[in-house]
Amino acid sequence: MSERIGVYVCHCGTNIAGRVDIDEVVEFAKGLDAVTLVREYKFMCSDPGQSLIQKDIEDGLINRVVVASCSPLMHEKTFRNVCTRGGLNEYLFTMANIREQCSWVHVDVERTTDKAKGLIEAAVRRTRLQEPLTKREVPINPRTLVIGGGIAGIQAALDLAEAGKKVVLVEKEPSIGGHMAKFDKTFPTLDCSACILTPKMVSVGQHENIELMSWSEVEDIGGYVGNFNVTVRKKTRYVDADLCNGCGACWEKCPGTRVPRKGNVHEKLSIGPTTSIYIPFMQAVPAIPVIDADTCIRFKNGKCGICAEVCERNAINYDMEDELIEFEVGSIIIATGFQTFDPTPIKRYGYGKLDNVLTAIEFEIMNCASGSTGGNIRMADGSEPKSIGIVHCVGSRDKHYHEYCSRVCCMYALKYSHLIKEKIDAEVYEFYIDLRCFGKGYEEFYDRLLGEDVRFVRGKVAEITEVPIEEAEKGKLVVEVEDTLVGKVRRIPLDMVVLCTGLEAHESLADIAGLCSVSIGKDGFIIEKHPKLGPVATTTDGVFIAGACQSPKDIPDTVAQASAASSAVLSMITREKIEIESATASVDEDKCSGCKICNSLCPYLAIKYDEEKGVSVVNEALCKGCGTCAAGCPSNAISAKHFEDRQIFAEIEGILSA
Amino acid sequence: MKLKGGIYWGAGCGGCDVAVLDIHEKILDVAEKMDFLFWPIAMDFKNDDVRAMEDGEFDLVLYSGAVRNSENEEIAKLLRRKSKTMVALGTCAHIGGLPSLANYHTKQSILERVYSETESTVNPEGTMPLERSTVDGNELELPRFYNTVKTLDQVVDVDYYIPGCPPVPQQIVNALTAVFNGELPPKGSVIGAGTKTLCDECPREREEKEISEIKRPLNMIPDPEKCLLEQGLICLGPVTREGCGARCINSGAPCRGCYGPLEGVHDQGIRMISALASVIEPKEEKEIDAVLDGIVDPLRTFHRFSTAASILRRKKI
Amino acid sequence: MKYTYYPGCSVKSTANLYQESIDAVVPAMGVELEELDDWNCCGATAYMSVNEMMSFAISARNLAMAEKFHRDVVTPCSACYLVLNKTNRYFNDYPEVRKKLGVALEAGGLSYSGNIRVRHILDVIINDVGLEKITGLASRKLEDLNVAPYYGCQIVRPMYYGFGAGEENEEGFDDPDDPVCMDRLIEATGATCVKYSMKTKCCGSSLIGTEEKQALKLCRGILADAENNGAHCIVTICPLCQMNLDVYQPKVNSLFGTKFDIPVIYFTQLIGLAMGKQPKELGLERLAVKMTRPMKQILQGA
């Protein structure tokens, strides 16, 4: 059966038609070999547009399809489905990208049209040589791995567990809870953070469908969508989780300490027990303590053993070791969250050098009712500050550090103002560049603060110094700032300064991303599949993202994304099977001489050498279709399906002919 | 009726003709089946005698050597017309061979080099070859020296190819036998050689490759058991058709690629670049370059025999 | 280690004690400074703000003359350092500047290709001589001497080739916000380095002729911070800074009612002291604010 190609040229409204002469392109396409039919339409991706193609296939007018429209990354799937519905193998279809890489980026109509022609001819020539490929399906393991037990991971795990699916939740800290567990109040509603988080943590701990692995880290991930092999390192707690009942006798009696005994209030900031055997905070899940071997007296000099003595259940075991656990899952949700920016490099702000310059997270802990100050705001010497400055955008919106906006700082800064006003009688200054109060109820919260006698100074703080010039500045921190609304440089003496440190990608994120084969953007966060239409998926099938590993997010957005991620996983699991790459590599055994050049090229170890036959063989379940082996094969024995040499040669000829 | 055959040499060294003789006593079997009417290296038979033959009168013509000058081309076209089956014999006719290395130069630069520049040339008058000259009142004529060396199939339609520099005698026998028995594969095929690359018949042990240093045979004594490429020697075996019996490999020398590429490989030398670079170990640009520095004259190493058949065919002028 | 030396006008006049101390210490470090013949004003002071191109031209003459020696140019003055470097940068980065300067130099029978590196003598001593060598040369016990390093505002500016800046690090080897190289040098001499906040703040030198009160206010901030942190003396690397903090100290006191009595010395004088040289050899007796008694006692090893 000879090839009869249908070419469909999309106007995309004026997106394409505004720069590309559609009539000329249509005429051109009609003249190409093997093209039997050319149609144009306003929106090929619309229902009527799709029907056009489907009907032509069904009517037997065409047996191959070229759609000249947007990027294949946008609609390849759509049109492949059209082919399938029409009864045509979807691999007999090609998209010519005359929008993203043509009409949108060029100005001159004539040259843009010429380029569109070249792209179409390339697609037509390649399509003639394309071959039908069979779809392959693999079963999906219904179990899901969630990496990270902050609010994102907790929400995602609970959603899946509630739907009756098994979840493994891996958290590197001794307890789940993440950053949210350190907060006192949440903006803008001022809910008690612990009150809304703790029940969820408890549900995770008790849920029959959730296997919680705290104090554990993912070491390795292999396999592919539906069938990932995961290795997790369970770090040793020195406490037998099966025996411990979390009574607390050990940390109450422990003579060691993780927090400096001496030192000022700020150096001793902490929540939860400060002993060497500890749980990170009192609502910890699991409520099983961990021994911090760096500060434990027993591990330092062997001279202690009190925790073991007081433990009635004999749960303490100083000889425990890390355990490696391997298991299989079908999908992965990355929810590793963020870390806060370390302001030490910004020397002008004096963090680390000046007492009473605090980071936001330290101020959170100070405000936390279960923290070491009992929720009281205190200066390093223990006294109550009379004036506090809050410096916005520390490390964010700053080309030297992070160019992006951290999205949460404005709101937590406002929350701090409110908390300070509520707790003590102090003057409060907010030093901001812009106030970004975009969420539900956020602007209203800002409005409320305007009535709480908070002083807003619009300007980026230049310096925080302890060196006085005027008498009033003696013994104070002086914030030097250009008040851009007044147009003057001001020096404002204050007792305490809180730096609103931005959110940045967690230092472990790059490793996790590497294990999952997903990409990291230049901001350090994971790149989602599509910034608008695929915010929870990634470029690797079966790997999803939730929360601040994608970009800075507040709690409502994080929870929404976590639920979205779990729903994406559910829709995949429910199908029970998933199609995997059909465009794999395959070896022509009649040509392969077994030179063993390809074997080391495959990152997925999909190419094995068959000793008996003396040839290399591709395991197509493992192959992801990158084609590196085909390019490396010296004898042309490996072909990369759908990207065969002859197809690409035809594309090259076509792209250069018009 | 006995078959009629012819053998011709274009731009070649004569090695292919010798290879035909190297079939030894089997030449008698051949002579029994076929009369050779035309074989300039071995017998006297004029071009005009060929011109006088009927079109298609030869059952088989073996053409060795590349097409280097107008005479090569003229005879190639003549023989094509007079022959039912035309076979490109040997590397030069097949893919250009060593003569096609001239394609990295121009006709002019080659003539200058040969007639005036080489260290051993004594040519004070600066005599250069002329296509036409008069000696004692007689006009003499030389064929035109071409700018570009061509493979046989770049000039005439070729039915089959017997690769090799020179082809292995037994492979010639195999090819002739196929012709005699009418057991020929589809037109355009390579006959008298395998379908896989040399690695298939190479007796050396192979592992997965990671090359961190390129060496030259003069600098090392290779392990006789192990793959030469893995030892850092540039061996074109992986991109070269099998059939020679791994002659060079067995004498400890890496393959230089005379049997040409496999079916579907568009450019033997460039393919070697792809394969070799794939298995070089370093990832950093500087370190990669340090490894590549070990390849002396990469272009002529990879395209030693196949320049005329390479995609770009010659140096741009 | 041989360098082309560009002294600048200060060390040849008001700051000749700086020059004396340099002469006293560098030979022992193996540093040879060959003064550039017929050098002229670097183009700092009023030139730079009135006519930038003129300033570049004046500056470039020095660079052009130095180029033929193919050695780094070393200057002890932060202002010279800044202007020469700025000229270099503009010359190399802006073709139109290069063109104009080329014409100007040609008129004087000179040419410049932009390949001279200008360095501060602090950079040379720290990076080429090395702190180990300084420690090796130090013989006098100075650990009781509290020294406040004062870098000034010019040497740290990151937009020009900072000290020791090379291809790898255009911004120089030290942190412009919080430089520490002189801190390390002070420690290498055996003295105690005082940590304080004002080490890179402007001393007001360029304002002293026009806005004296503002300039004195700036001096006061630096002196106060050093004093509050227990400094016996301030060590500086720039003749302009030294003069402002030293000569104008009494004026600061009378204007603000303060009682500062802090000698302001050059880092080369400190090195000389550490090497056991006598204050007189180093020009120390010509300071406006004389060495205080505690300081003298420490020097005498009491």
Next chain:
Amino acid sequence: MTFEPKIVGFLCNWCSYTGADLAGTARIKYAPNIRSIRVMCSGRIEPTFIMKALYEGADGVLIAGCHPGDCHYQEGNYKALRRHRLLKRILHEYGVEPERVRLEWVAASEGERFAKIVDEFTDQIRELGPLGIKDSLAEAMKDDIDPHEADKEESGVANEA
């Protein structure tokens, strides 16, 4: 008329093609001289493709893949890099300026950079002038004919071949 070079781009699907798409989504304008072919990974790009593109009339070839360490397939881009380093070594002997074949790393987020690279590369190739492999080949073989045939052509006798 100024010479408008033809440039063939080989872009990896995950980073560079996506980055080029991003330039489109952001409506960043760049020279229309480039026409791109999508492959799944820069590791799929054979030097043969590049030679083919040059032969078919490309004046320049841009290969773009994920930044080192970011390859969707882990290490395909390193293979592309090595092949490119080796290929560059032979191009000049074909009379092809090595700068005509350029390798760049373009991340999915670097739409602007992609546009900048294309503009820059286009200018560079424009400066180098047309490559014209086929024309040059024809030129080089213009005289590769039998002088007798040439005579016949000149004297108007039909070419018997």
